Amino acid sequence: MCKNMGFSLPLTHILPVILINQVRRNHRDRWDCGGNRLGIGGYVFKCPRCGYETEPSPINFTCPRCGSLMEAVLAELPRDVRFRYRRRLGVWSYVQLLPRPRVRVTLNEGGTPLIKVGKGLYGKFEGLNPTGSFKDRGMAVGVSLAKSMGVHSVVVASTGNTAASASAYGARAGLRPIVLLPNGKVARGKLIQSIVHGASIMGVEGYFDDALTEALEMFKSGKAYSLNSINVWRLEGQKSIAYEIYEEVKVPDNVIVPVGNAGNIYAIWKGFWELMQAGLIDKLPRMIGVQAEGAAPLYETWRRGVDSLIEVNAPRTIASAIRIGKPVNWLKAIKSVKTTNGLIVTVSDGDIMRARDRLARRGVFVEPASASTYAAYLKLLREGVVDSGELTILVLTGHGLKDPDSVKG
Ligand code: F0G
Helix, strand or coil: CCCCCCCCCCCCCCCCHHHHHHHHHHHHHHCCCCHHHHCCCCEEEECCCCCCEECCCCCCCECCCCCCECEEEECCCCCCCCCCCCCCCHHHHHHHHCCCCCCCCCCCCCCCCEEEEECCEEEEEHHHCCCCECHHHHHHHHHHHHHHHCCCEEEEECCCHHHHHHHHHHHHHCCEEEEEEECCCCCHHHHHHHHHCCCEEEEECCCHHHHHHHHHHHHHCCCCEECCCCCHHHHHHHCHHHHHHHHHHCCCCEEEEECCCCHHHHHHHHHHHHHHHCCCCCCCCEEEEEEECCCCHHHHHHHHCCCCCCCCCCCCCCCHHHCCCCCCCHHHHHHHHHCCCCEEEEECHHHHHHHHHHHHCCCCCECHHHHHHHHHHHHHHHCCCCCCCCCEEEEECEEHHHCHHHCCC
């Protein structure tokens, strides 16, 4: 039975008390959240806003005091962190610094190459993961926890890649994946992936943010386990991007990451931060987040220095993966940028497509959201914010084949 059954109020809605009680019963009845099965005992939950600390939970990710999304912090880092990525194990190569659920699901994710794309410039090509995006790293961990809890269904809202990955890993683990997609706003290749992996697909009118509200309702009512990036355990898998970069080049000067729901930039920051806590590195890379001009809530929030999110109600960009107006991990993303002297930058759709084509002409085919990192690099190079004498990593989050319609025939 779940020890930590306190259930915090939903992010976007206040549910009647009766429903909340029902929710508590549902989770308790259906899922076994016992610490030993999940191997999350080495963590504490800390609130990035008010500092509240509590024991870790597999289902309850918000601060009971202020409602912010909690951080899962390793209470004690192993004294002797030694790892080397091995394809056979996927992200579980880094199990020293991960939860240790009873069941470990893997499709041998991770181990993606750093490809030289310019002077001092490398792309970490996450498009070479099993389903073609970085999401697989997080799903390996999130789905393992779900399976270990005895969950039958998992649910995500998605701009496409999370859905593809949850569908594949859900299928792999024998779980029922449910994916909620904003109607008409998901790239064809990604939609096809969810179909072939046998997910139940629901179209939602509106944007990703509306689909997320519905997916979280399903989670809160106990119908399915959420694998969106409110789930801190999924982000634990994604931090392995930092570990792999470290294994190849130690600490780069800059890491440029496309930002949508804002989980990945934080996850990568967390990976480096842990390496620093473990004494393996003595500085952090500058974290640089990129948003498209028409979908830039984090940029506006960071630029104005305010302490609540400036939402975008009708986000627009050709980079459909990051067409998000209300990123749930905004506070964690801002923390990653601020603590590394980093920044958030915006790029136009035109610049994104030109950057996509330039990378493709060097043999690296990425989807538009991923190409935004190269567009941002070129912009920051012109402005003198980054230098070609530095070591810069572009996190090329998804494969170009996912979005064939973005390529002019
Ligand atoms: N790049 C790609 C290719 C993505 O699919 C996403 C997010 C991001 C970057 C941004 O990462 O959300 O952690 O800031 N895609 C999500 C999805 C939203 O549903 O597939 P983030």
